[in-house]
Amino acid sequence: MNLATKGWSEVTRYNKKFILFAVLSMTFLLTAQAGNNVIGMAVSNGQMQVDRSSVTGNANLVEGSSVKTSADPSRIQLSNGSRATIAANSEAQVFADRLVLQKGSSLVASPSYRLQTNGFEVSPAVNGAQAQVALKGGVVNVTAVNGTVKVRSVExxxxxxxxxxxxxELTPGSGGGNSTSTMTGTVRLESGKFLLTDKITNLDVELRGSNLQGELGRTVEVSGKATPTSNRDSQILEVASLNRLEEPGQSGGARPTSGADGKPEKKPAGGASGGGSGSGGGSGTGMSHGAKVALIVAVVGGGAGAGIAFATMSR
Structure with a gap:
C-alpha cells in the first residue's frame, strides 16, 4: 500500500468514526429531549388510546396528551406527584397542571391539580380530598369525596x-365571559364589610353597593357583577339589584310583600335599575357566573366509587 492509499484509508476511517459519533450523539440528544417532555404515565388494566394510538398496560404522557378509555379506567400518575383517574368510556387531555375532561367522568386527588370542563375549573381544597366530575350532556356534576372541593370559572x-x-350540578350559561352572579342569604356586617353566605354555594360573598346598611339582618337575593377576591376563595359582588325575601326575625320562609300582588319587594341597589338577576334566571338561590346551579345534591356515600344520589331543588 502506497502512502497516498494509506493516507486516504486513514481519512475514511476517521470520517466513519466521526459520522458514527455524530449519529450516536444526535440519538442521545433526541432521546433525552423526549424524556424531558414526558410528564407522567397513564396506566390501565385494559386497552386505551393515548394520542390516538391503541395501548395496553401503560404509556408515557407528554404535555397535552389525549387519553381515551374503553371498558377500563385509566390512572394518571404525573412526575410532579399529581394523581387522577379517567373513568371507563371517558376522554380527557392531560397537562402537567390540569386535566381537561371532554367526555365521561374523572377524579382528581391533588389540591394543586385542576380539572377543567365546560367553562368550570374544579379542584380539591385540601390534601386527601377528591373531586369527582361527570359530564352528562351539557351538565357538569361535581361531587366532593373525603373533603371540600372548590369550583371556579375559568376566569x-x-x-x-x-x-x-x-x-x-352545574349548567353552563351563555358563556362569553359572563360575570353576572346571583346569591341568596342573610346580610351581615363584619369588620366593616357587608357579607352574605349563599345557601347553595356555601360562599361568604362580600357585597358592595349603596343602601346596604338598611338590609342588615334581612334575607335577600342579590345580583350583580362578580370579581374574585384577592385569595380567589370567594366573590366580591357589585350589587345591581336586590330582592328582599325575609325581614329580620322572620322564619319558616315567610316573605314580606309589597302591594296587593303579594310579591316580594324588589328594589335596585347601588343606583342601578332592578330586574337583573344573572344568566341563571330571576328565581331561586345560588350563583350564576356564566353558569346555572340546577341541582344541589343530598349526602353521598363515602368512597370515590360511591353512587351519587341527587336531590332536586326548586330553581
Missing part, C-alpha cells in the same frame, strides 16, 4: 365550595 371567579359528601 378565576369562585363559584361554589362543595362540602364533603355532597355534590352540585
Amino acid at each position: 378565576g371567579v369562585m363559584l361554589a365550595s362543595v362540602k364533603p359528601g355532597t355534590a352540585l
Whole structure:
C-alpha cells in the first residue's frame, strides 16, 4: 500500500468514526429531549388510546396528551406527584397542571391539580380530598369525596365550595365571559364589610353597593357583577339589584310583600335599575357566573366509587 492509499484509508476511517459519533450523539440528544417532555404515565388494566394510538398496560404522557378509555379506567400518575383517574368510556387531555375532561367522568386527588370542563375549573381544597366530575350532556356534576372541593370559572371567579359528601350540578350559561352572579342569604356586617353566605354555594360573598346598611339582618337575593377576591376563595359582588325575601326575625320562609300582588319587594341597589338577576334566571338561590346551579345534591356515600344520589331543588 502506497502512502497516498494509506493516507486516504486513514481519512475514511476517521470520517466513519466521526459520522458514527455524530449519529450516536444526535440519538442521545433526541432521546433525552423526549424524556424531558414526558410528564407522567397513564396506566390501565385494559386497552386505551393515548394520542390516538391503541395501548395496553401503560404509556408515557407528554404535555397535552389525549387519553381515551374503553371498558377500563385509566390512572394518571404525573412526575410532579399529581394523581387522577379517567373513568371507563371517558376522554380527557392531560397537562402537567390540569386535566381537561371532554367526555365521561374523572377524579382528581391533588389540591394543586385542576380539572377543567365546560367553562368550570374544579379542584380539591385540601390534601386527601377528591373531586369527582361527570359530564352528562351539557351538565357538569361535581361531587366532593373525603373533603371540600372548590369550583371556579375559568376566569378565576369562585363559584361554589362543595362540602364533603355532597355534590352540585352545574349548567353552563351563555358563556362569553359572563360575570353576572346571583346569591341568596342573610346580610351581615363584619369588620366593616357587608357579607352574605349563599345557601347553595356555601360562599361568604362580600357585597358592595349603596343602601346596604338598611338590609342588615334581612334575607335577600342579590345580583350583580362578580370579581374574585384577592385569595380567589370567594366573590366580591357589585350589587345591581336586590330582592328582599325575609325581614329580620322572620322564619319558616315567610316573605314580606309589597302591594296587593303579594310579591316580594324588589328594589335596585347601588343606583342601578332592578330586574337583573344573572344568566341563571330571576328565581331561586345560588350563583350564576356564566353558569346555572340546577341541582344541589343530598349526602353521598363515602368512597370515590360511591353512587351519587341527587336531590332536586326548586330553581
